Amino acid sequence: MRDAAEKKLGKSPDAIQTLIEKTPEEIIHELQVHQIELEMQNEELKRVQLELEESRDQYQSLYDFSPVGYFTLTHKGLITEVNLTGATLLGMPRAKLIGRGVGHLVTPEPENQWYQYIFAVVGKQGKHTCDLQLKGEDGRLFHADVESIRRQATVREGPEQGQPYQIHVALTDITERFEMNNPGQ
Numbered sequence: 001m002r003d004a005a006e007k008k009l010g011k012s013p014d015a016i017q018t019l020i021e022k023t024p025e026e027i028i029h030e031l032q033v034h035q036i037e038l039e040m041q042n043e044e045l046k047r048v049q050l051e052l053e054e055s056r057d058q059y060q061s062l063y064d065f066s067p068v069g070y071f072t073l074t075h076k077g078l079i080t081e082v083n084l085t086g087a088t089l090l091g092m093p094r095a096k097l098i099g100r101g102v103g104h105l106v107t108p109e110p111e112n113q114w115y116q117y118i119f120a121v122v123g124k125q126g127k128h129t130c131d132l133q134l135k136g137e138d139g140r141l142f143h144a145d146v147e148s149i150r151r152q153a154t155v156r157e158g159p160e161q162g163q164p165y166q167i168h169v170a171l172t173d174i175t176e177r178f179e180m181n182n183p184g185q
Contacts, residue, residue, distance in 0.1 A: 069171035077101050091136035107133045121148045143178040144171050
């Protein structure tokens, strides 16, 4: 940083001329004032950083402990993010879900429905919903309300870097409601 600052100072001949015209006491005073300004700026940056960290932690807690499973998918339907609720619903650790497709969790009967649904989400703006039967890693079958939206946002990191959108999915376990409305199924 010092080298960059010296280069910048070297490109500003007016700054050097201003210093030549001042007494050593004036220069020392200016430097002391500047040092105090930098210390104040540093304290403000630290305060803002702490606020941002608290905000991030609060958001992370809300995200992870929501009663709804949240997933972020690539344009190919691969999971890039999942909250704790989503991982619990599927009976898998988060790390094991990352990079996997959601399609393998759909039971064979509505598999076609899932692919039609995801193509609709990819092809058309707006919120899309459907009900599917999913199978968790532990073999447990459950009915889920699925809400998805394609979000225009260029992916900046990872294997999907440069892709123009992501798919956000909210998954709610509706097994009890389904069984009440469809006894014997």
